Amino acid sequence: MTSPLDQKKIKIAGPVVITANRVDDGAVVYRSPDGRWTTELGAAAVAIDADSARALAEAAAEDDLNAIGPYIAPVSVLPGGHVRPGNLRELIRLGGPTIELPTPLDS
Amino acid sequence: MYVYDAFDRRLLAERVAEFRDQVARRLSGELTEEEFKPLRLMNGVYLQLHAYMLRIAIPYGTLSTLQLRKLAEIARKYDRGYGHFTTRQNIQFHWIKLAELPDAMAELASVGMHGMQTSGNNVRNITTDQWAGVAPDEIEDPRIWAELIRQHVTLHPEFSFMPRKFKIALGASSRDRAALRIHDMALRLHRNAAGETGFEVMVGGGLGRTPYLAQTIKPFLPKRDVLSYVEAVLRTYNQFGRRDNIWKARIKILVHDLGAEAFAKEVEAEWQGIKDGALALDPAMVAEIASRFRYPDYEKLDDSPPQLAKARRDDRGFDTWMANCVANHKVPGYAVVTLSLKPQGGTPGDCTAVQMDKLADFADRYSFGEIRVGHEQNLALPHVAQRDLPALWRELDAIGLAQTNVNLITDIISCPGLDYCSLANARSIPIAQEITQRFRDLDIQRDLGRLHINISGCINACGHHHVGHIGILGVEKNGEEFYQITLGGKADENATLGTLIGPAVPYAQVADVVEDIAAAYLELRQPPQELFIDTVKRLGVEPFRERVYAAR
Incomplete structure (x- = not known):
């Protein structure tokens, strides 16, 4: 996991969000425009330039009580504004494992 | 227990x-x-x-x-x-x-379990042959020594902040079922020419980015000295192991850089100072540890009871299971039963709570309340009376644990990969699942014979890909999942690292490649039944490389 500090020199090639894991349960969360965390990628603050991405990441890093290891992750914004994860890792973080999980109640 | x-x-x-x-x-x-x-x-x-x-x-x-x-x-x-x-x-x-x-x-x-030292730069969980205490070819139960070492290194302050993690495995049989040579340190109980029992000490094994097999630095270590010698190895590593570069911090790098002989000399010098001190083992203390291992009160039974032979004749499914999943036990009239956790299309190593509960019931009824876990991600019932095997088979079959693919191409070792792991570059489980679907026909699996596929989703090699007969390593290229294929690795008593066959192939082609390799083997093997690993050893990877890349 790359910390925001390590990402300070990153060049933003497209839209990005700030993502992390929630402290309580490790769930994937995204930084929202109002400075909170949300599990909905569609509700995340999307940055399209390095300065705003860095500002979002730095603010997120301050919130150690609620989120672990915030970092800048690529997204794509579809026509109509729908936000999608920018790579497979982020797709899996958002959607969960790509495999069917065992069903607890059967064998 | x-x-x-x-x-x-x-x-x-x-x-x-x-x-x-x-x-x-x-x-x-x-x-x-x-x-x-x-x-x-x-x-x-x-x-x-x-x-x-x-x-x-x-x-x-x-x-x-x-x-x-x-x-x-x-x-x-x-x-x-x-x-x-x-x-x-x-x-x-x-x-x-x-x-x-x-x-x-x-x-x-409350049941004596914990997660201590399953992470961090300390001595990790000490592993052994999963058939310890029951294997017919075993000299003595290695778990007593594993337990002794476990107690010594648990929360040991000197070994809680080593350069990197440290994995120890023990075995006591001619067959290596514990993958000894891929461990930081391995101890193999054997008898010397004088008939005394002691340990062969191997150090410097490990997979990951730079794979090495452990080298023997002491062919015979008396049992009284095992704790002091382990201590000397750990101290030597602690002193000289690199702390400046995580990729070079494991003992394998130190042993490789110094040379096994020079490393052994350093250990020897350290050991001479402590071998006759407090760590020299008092037989009474060893006996005390041994006394806390409780063995079943076995009945006096004969091997191969008549009802077993009849059941095999009567039911082909049972006969297949017997041939694939049931092994000899050191006590007459008993058997060791392996339970495959590799269902077709499933996740290697996963076990549901329902299965665990039922398995516990079966173990109470048929295996003196004991279950074993092997590094191949399968389970075993170690003490089953042979007369009970038909009944046990029916019960296991009902919960999907009587699969007969042990040691076959679908008995795949796989790490969790990118579906779970934050270190992974690529997915492992779906690759395993696709391969099990492609080779779902048990007759084809049996025709292919013993064949181990090991899959890792990153270079850390939790899926032991370097020592798979077919090794599959997930890498990322420009945001896409690709997989490197190695052939010829094995983790048994003749451990070998696999050889890369060529450029990585994309996710969608991995199962096709495995099919190509399997087809090439069937054409190339010598009659009557040369094993896959032996064909690769005889011919090298070239014919397989040609087959795989000819069409790509």
Whole structure:
């Protein structure tokens, strides 16, 4: 996991969000425009330039009580504004494992 | 089974109380993540892609039914109803919540289980042959020595902050079922020319980015000296191992850079100073540890009871299971039963709470309340009376644990990969699932014979890809999943690292490549039944490389 500090020199090639894991349960969360965390990628603050991405990441890093290891992750914004994860890792973080999980109640 | 004493129980209780306090302070903000992370890791709590993961040690792969039922309860109460058995005789729960971890750990402690030293730069869970104590070719039970070392290194302050993690495995048979030579240190019990029993000591094995097989630095170590010699190896590593570069910090790099002989000399010098001190083993102390391993009260039975032969004749399914999953036991009239956790289309190593509970019932009824966990991510019932095998088979079949693919192409070792793991570059499980679908025909699997596929989702090699007969390593190229294929690796008593056959292939082609390799083998093998690994050894990887890349 790359910390925001390590990402300070990153060049933003497209839209990005700030993502992390929630402290309580490790769930994937995204930084929202109002400075909170949300599990909905569609509700995340999307940055399209390095300065705003860095500002979002730095603010997120301050919130150690609620989120672990915030970092800048690529997204794509579809026509109509729908936000999608920018790579497979982020797709899996958002959607969960790509495999069917065992069903607890059967064998 | 090893029976915990009051000291063990107190240690676990204190650890749970300490961790409960640490979690409370993290949740209140008193501890930052930077401060908390090393504390949680010391208790086996990782953060994966979607959730915390708790890794629990199963020392030397031995589980009681009490413990297995507790694992089922943890899976149900604190996780998502299943657990995942790893390649190091651990079990992982992948969806556990931080606030609930102390309660889960307290429940685990009530049955003598914990996650201590399943992470961090210390001596990790000590593993052995999963057939320890029951294998006919075994000299003596290696778990007694594993337990002795476990007690010595648990929370040992000198070995809690080593350059990197340290994995120890033990075996005591002519056949290596514990993958000894891929460990940082391995101890193999054997007899010398004088008929005395002692250890061959191997060091410097490991997979990951720079794979090496362990080298023998002491062919015969008397048993009284095992603790002092382990201490000398750990001290030598602690002193000279690199701390400046995580990729060069494992003992394998030190042994390789110094040379095994020079490393052995350093160990010897250290050892001479301590071998006759407090760590020299008193036979009474060894006997005390041994006395806490309780063995079943076996009946006097004969091998091959008539009803067994009849059952084999009457039911082809049972006969197939007998041939594939049932092994000889050192006690006449008993057998060792392997349970494949590799269902067609399933996740290698996963076991549901329902299966765990039922398996515990079967183990109570048929295996003196004991279960074993192997590094191949399968389970075993170690003490089954041969007369009970037909009844056991019917019960296992009903819960999907009587599969007859042990040691065949679909008995795949796989790490969790990018579906769970934050270190992974590529997915492992779906690759394994696709291969099991392609080779679902058991006749084809049996025709291919013994064939181990090992899959890792990153270079850290938790899926042991370097020592798979067919090794598959996931890498990332420009945001896409690609897979390198190696052939000819093995982790047995003739351990070998596999050879890369060529450029990595994309995700969608991996199962096709495995089919090509299998087809090439069937054409190339010598009659009557040359094993895949022997064909690769005889011909090298070239004919397979040609077959795989000719069409790509």
